[in-house]
Amino acid sequence: MIQIENLHKSYVMGHNSLHVLKGLELGIEEGEFVSIMGSSGSGKSTLLNILGILDDYDKGTYYLGGKLIQGLNETKAAMTRNKMIGFIFQSFNLISFKNAMENVALPLYYQKVSRKRRNQIALEYLDRLGLKDWAHHLPSELSGGQKQRVAIARALISQPQIILADEPTGALDSTTSFEVMEILKEINDQGKTVIIVTHEHDIAAMTKKIIRLKDGVIEEVIKNGELQLFKDRVRTE
Amino acid sequence: MFDIDRWNEIWNALAKNKVRSLLTAFGVFWGIFMLIVMAGSGKGLQNGVSEGIAKFAANSAFFWAEQTSEPYKGFKRGRNWHMDSEDLQYLRDKIPEIEYITPKNFTGRWGNGSNVIRGKKNGSFNVKGDYPDYVKIDPATVLKGRWINDLDIRDKRKVCVIGEKVFESLFDPKEDPLGQYLKISGVYYQVVGLIRAETQININGRTEESISLPFTTMLQTYNMGNQVHFLAITAKKGVPVSVVEDKVKEFIKKKHSIAPTDMQALNSVNIEKEFKQMSGLFLGIQILTWIVGIGTLMAGVIGVSNIMLVIIKERTKEIGVQRAIGATPRTIIGQIMLESVVLTTVAGYIGLSMGVGLLELVNRIIENAPTKSGDRAFFAHPEVSLTVAVSALIILIIAGLFAGMIPASRAIQIKPIDALREE
Numbered sequence: 001m002i003q004i005e006n007l008h009k010s011y012v013m014g015h016n017s018l019h020v021l022k023g024l025e026l027g028i029e030e031g032e033f034v035s036i037m038g039s040s041g042s043g044k045s046t047l048l049n050i051l052g053i054l055d056d057y058d059k060g061t062y063y064l065g066g067k068l069i070q071g072l073n074e075t076k077a078a079m080t081r082n083k084m085i086g087f088i089f090q091s092f093n094l095i096s097f098k099n100a101m102e103n104v105a106l107p108l109y110y111q112k113v114s115r116k117r118r119n120q121i122a123l124e125y126l127d128r129l130g131l132k133d134w135a136h137h138l139p140s141e142l143s144g145g146q147k148q149r150v151a152i153a154r155a156l157i158s159q160p161q162i163i164l165a166d167e168p169t170g171a172l173d174s175t176t177s178f179e180v181m182e183i184l185k186e187i188n189d190q191g192k193t194v195i196i197v198t199h200e201h202d203i204a205a206m207t208k209k210i211i212r213l214k215d216g217v218i219e220e221v222i223k224n225g226e227l228q229l230f231k232d233r234v235r236t237e
Numbered sequence: 238m239f240d241i242d243r244w245n246e247i248w249n250a251l252a253k254n255k256v257r258s259l260l261t262a263f264g265v266f267w268g269i270f271m272l273i274v275m276a277g278s279g280k281g282l283q284n285g286v287s288e289g290i291a292k293f294a295a296n297s298a299f300f301w302a303e304q305t306s307e308p309y310k311g312f313k314r315g316r317n318w319h320m321d322s323e324d325l326q327y328l329r330d331k332i333p334e335i336e337y338i339t340p341k342n343f344t345g346r347w348g349n350g351s352n353v354i355r356g357k358k359n360g361s362f363n364v365k366g367d368y369p370d371y372v373k374i375d376p377a378t379v380l381k382g383r384w385i386n387d388l389d390i391r392d393k394r395k396v397c398v399i400g401e402k403v404f405e406s407l408f409d410p411k412e413d414p415l416g417q418y419l420k421i422s423g424v425y426y427q428v429v430g431l432i433r434a435e436t437q438i439n440i441n442g443r444t445e446e447s448i449s450l451p452f453t454t455m456l457q458t459y460n461m462g463n464q465v466h467f468l469a470i471t472a473k474k475g476v477p478v479s480v481v482e483d484k485v486k487e488f489i490k491k492k493h494s495i496a497p498t499d500m501q502a503l504n505s506v507n508i509e510k511e512f513k514q515m516s517g518l519f520l521g522i523q524i525l526t527w528i529v530g531i532g533t534l535m536a537g538v539i540g541v542s543n544i545m546l547v548i549i550k551e552r553t554k555e556i557g558v559q560r561a562i563g564a565t566p567r568t569i570i571g572q573i574m575l576e577s578v579v580l581t582t583v584a585g586y587i588g589l590s591m592g593v594g595l596l597e598l599v600n601r602i603i604e605n606a607p608t609k610s611g612d613r614a615f616f617a618h619p620e621v622s623l624t625v626a627v628s629a630l631i632i633l634i635i636a637g638l639f640a641g642m643i644p645a646s647r648a649i650q651i652k653p654i655d656a657l658r659e660e
Contacts, residue, residue, distance in 0.1 A: 052561070
């Protein structure tokens with residue numbers, strides 16, 4: 001699903017150049033449930049931005065679903081994002097003056113789906129996430145967990161191939177965090193590739209594969225079977 | 238553009254920020270309101286003045302004698318002279334381009350006392366000696382009776398035609414003035430007509446405060462010999478009155494032994510010239526109106542642009558999210574431009590309507606106000622033409638586009654990641 005080879009990315013700030021990703025190699029298969037970890041400055045946000053086509057890279061190749069993602073103009077990038085990627089953010093990023101249903105339906109608006117049809121689909125997704133009764137509430141009237149579920153519904157509605165979640169539980173208490181992770185797990189069980197960026201070990205431990213970044217390259221990859229080991233190690237650390 | 242969702246989007250964005258939208262809109266509203274009110278008032282002034290003078294023969298010129306300013310043929314400078322009755326026929330013969338030529342004489346309101354008496358009532362009025370043709374140059378409505386006619390002139394009848402103010406001061410409102418007698422400077426005249434001037438141009442006093450006698454009667458009664466104080470001339474169709482004016486001056490000077498180069502001896506007013514000057518004045522007013530109006534409008538539009546910029550700044554995150562989940566730059570630009578156009582157009586339209594409404598209100602008030610002849614204000618039918626209204630609307634839409642352009646380009650410069658990072 002995702003094939004990244006020799007990926008380089010630096011940020012130029014005035015006269016200084018900050019080399020963030022230094023020849024990163026990464027392969028993620030379809031249907032994987034992956035978490036990307038790393039201390040701040042390790043390049044995980046940069047990687048996520050590149051994965052989400054929110055940012056360009058300097059060198060290397062990035063294939064998403066067999067398609068080379070390189071030097072897209074803004075319009076093409078937007079369309080690709082819309083069709084192939086579902087975003088979930090730490091701070092939910094719902095549009096404050098739209099109710100839950102309209103927020104969920106937004107990606108379909110950009111696909112020019114008729115209002116009636118996309119609201120209907122949005123209601124179906126909200127129903128699946130148990131928020132049907134809240135469809136006409138504004139984000140400000142929802143709890144954190146509910147907001148994140150609305151955001152998940154919005155990420156799912158365009159039926160993307162991968163879900164990118166940037167600290168999806170960062171703003172939630174632990175109970176709600178686990179609920180959200182349960183939902184992401186279910187989504188993954190239905191065959192979607194889910195990639196989350198987190199710095200919380202217990203959240204990462206709920207995924208099937210952990211990629212640890214350090215200084216712009218992958219330090220280690222921990223597969224499913226080794227997760228128990230990882231957990232123990234984390235405890236002792 | 239005609240996608241209901243997009244309108245919904247705009248409505249939401251504006252409605253959620255009511256105060257800000259209103260404040261923004263007010264600038265544009267005020268701009269267009271002022272433009273309309275000023276343009277309408279300018280037009281009203283023009284209409285008022287035009288109506289006041291419209292019926293006056295535009296191709297007319299007037300002449301009166303002044304002291305000479307140059308010595309000529311043995312006469313010294315500063316000589317008092319006057320035109321005479323013979324000049325009329327003389328000019329007619331010499332200048333075929335003349336259509337009407339009428340003399341006019343005056344006996345002023347000499348002294349402080351009243352010059353007109355009727356029974357116990359009296360008053361001080363202008364007394365003029367007129368020819369029948371005069372009403373062809375300065376039209377008047379005959380309210381009662383008739384104007385001076387040829388028989389009056391031929392027989393030097395002691396009759397008079399009075400203006401409205403004269404009637405008011407000397408008669409009871411219900412009284413019929415016709416057939417009654419007025420004692421004017423010691424001589425009795427029978428009233429044969431009551432007139433109201435149709436124009437706002439007054440020669441030697443307002444028509445409503447004047448009494449007209451037959452020209453010949455005046456000459457004889459007041460011992461004026463064959464003097465002519467004042468000459469009114471109109472040119473035939475197709476002939477510029479300036480041409481006639483020049484010729485009249487030339488012949489009169491020749492006949493009365495005045496130096497051809499004497500610019501002062503025979504004074505004149507050329508109505509055509511005055512009209513042209515007036516048109517120039519109104520053009521000036523119009524241009525000024527548009528400059529000031531568009532300036533005000535520009536201030537409003539810049540306000541819109543400014544506030545849209547602030548809105549963009551505030552909505553950075555929202556725009557970032559929208560772009561992350563698939564909004565193309567075009568969608569964002571379209572959205573912001575349309576928001577700006579809608580805001581300016583709606584605000585402008587309200588300003589336009591209220592401006593027109595105000596003008597209409599003023600118009601009603603003016604029209605319902607009791608008007609008497611001569612009391613008419615120099616202001617009538619303030620209005621804006623369809624062209625002005627339509628061009629104002631077009632300016633608004635274009636202005637809205639301009640106002641939206643800078644914020645929109647700023648908005649697409651926002652990178653989704655930057656927007657999302659901003660907390």
